[in-house]
Amino acid sequence: MSPSLVSRSLCLRNSSLFKSLCSNSLPEVPCKHRLYSSIRSGTQVEHLSTQPQILQPDAKNGLAEDLTFVPNSSAVSKTALEKLQDFVSASKKLFVLTGAGMSTESGIPDYRSEGVGLYARSNNRPITYQDFLRSPSRRRRYWARNFVGWPRFSSVLPNASHWTFAEWERAGKVHWLVTQNVDALHTKAQSRRVIELHGCSARIVCLSCAQKTTRDELQQRMRDVNPQFNSESQAIAPDGDVILSDEAVAGFTVPSCSQCRGMLKPDLVFFGDNVPGDIRTSAYDRLQESDAVLVAGSSLEVYSGYRFALAAKDQNKPLAIVNIGPTRADKLAVLKIDARISSVLPGIQVT
Numbered sequence: 001m002s003p004s005l006v007s008r009s010l011c012l013r014n015s016s017l018f019k020s021l022c023s024n025s026l027p028e029v030p031c032k033h034r035l036y037s038s039i040r041s042g043t044q045v046e047h048l049s050t051q052p053q054i055l056q057p058d059a060k061n062g063l064a065e066d067l068t069f070v071p072n073s074s075a076v077s078k079t080a081l082e083k084l085q086d087f088v089s090a091s092k093k094l095f096v097l098t099g100a101g102m103s104t105e106s107g108i109p110d111y112r113s114e115g116v117g118l119y120a121r122s123n124n125r126p127i128t129y130q131d132f133l134r135s136p137s138r139r140r141r142y143w144a145r146n147f148v149g150w151p152r153f154s155s156v157l158p159n160a161s162h163w164t165f166a167e168w169e170r171a172g173k174v175h176w177l178v179t180q181n182v183d184a185l186h187t188k189a190q191s192r193r194v195i196e197l198h199g200c201s202a203r204i205v206c207l208s209c210a211q212k213t214t215r216d217e218l219q220q221r222m223r224d225v226n227p228q229f230n231s232e233s234q235a236i237a238p239d240g241d242v243i244l245s246d247e248a249v250a251g252f253t254v255p256s257c258s259q260c261r262g263m264l265k266p267d268l269v270f271f272g273d274n275v276p277g278d279i280r281t282s283a284y285d286r287l288q289e290s291d292a293v294l295v296a297g298s299s300l301e302v303y304s305g306y307r308f309a310l311a312a313k314d315q316n317k318p319l320a321i322v323n324i325g326p327t328r329a330d331k332l333a334v335l336k337i338d339a340r341i342s343s344v345l346p347g348i349q350v351t
């Protein structure tokens with residue numbers, strides 16, 4: 001059974017979620033929040049997605065363009081663009097895989113890029129799933145930093161490439177888009193056929209009773225129990241993390257589940273954790289249904305992404321890659337373009 005994406009509009013105009021998105025980032029743009037349910041084989045996977053309803057991306061609406069975290073790259077050649085145009089034109093059901101390189105032009109750094117990635121600029125490393133579970137102090141530090149980083153991270157806007165993929169979807173070109181990113185920028189840009197491989201930072205899950213809530217609700221709870229905590233973020237990481245001193249973290253109170261007092265965790269895949277089986281299977285199925293694979297903004301160093309390049313090869317489906325710098329799957333690709341994504345994708349015609 002092919003998947004169907006069912007959207008149920010929820011009127012959340014009175015919620016703090018709505019107010020925070022509307023008032024912080026897009027004051028003049030009408031907003032709507034929806035609860036998307038991806039229904040597959042009788043199993044419903046709830047996917048709480050929050051996005052402003054933006055009709056046209058333009059300067060007035062704040063189309064993101066921040067090149068601080070974009071690595072240096074050469075201009076794309078006319079020949080490369082023509083080859084990509086041919087690749088896209090030949091596909092009737094394109095499978096798109098995106099990674100952190102998609103969001104660098106929105107002002108979110110990636111992990112691995114030379115000079116500008118998080119690993120190049122800092123000794124800080126993302127918390128592992130094991131540390132999060134076992135260490136109350138690491139957990140406190142994680143949430144304190146996340147609390148400080150959230151207002152800025154949650155108000156980041158899609159860039160031209162996010163809008164382009166949403167447009168390709170509406171034109172019937174993109175069969176499905178799978179992203180390794182947890183920043184919700186594809187759904188903010190109105191893409192609908194999206195699988196978030198590593199979850200989404202805008203959702204919170206209780207590890208005891210599985211209750212799901214929004215990150216904005218938790219932000220309010222954290223604000224309520226930490227009235228003294230008003231550090232302001234200057235730097236963010238791909239998952240919304242920021243850098244704070246141990247002194248700043250001390251005394252931060254971490255709320256527990258409002259229903260069962262259980263431990264709360266962002267609904268995303270930490271380093272050291274695995275992509276949930278149903279998400280992985282669903283993404284594989286979508287690739288199986290597709291006829292070509294386009295990777296944008298991922299070095300594919302993490303196996304959860306690289307496996308899709310291997311699957312494309314196994315299924316004799318052509319693979320194209322747009323990424324600054326080498327990727328693990330360069331040797332598998334029929335086309336590799338080493339350039340800034342927004343200098344490439346918006347020039348491709350899909351009609």
Ligand SMILES: [Zn+2]
Nearest residue numbers: 206209257260
């Ligand atoms: Zn609970």
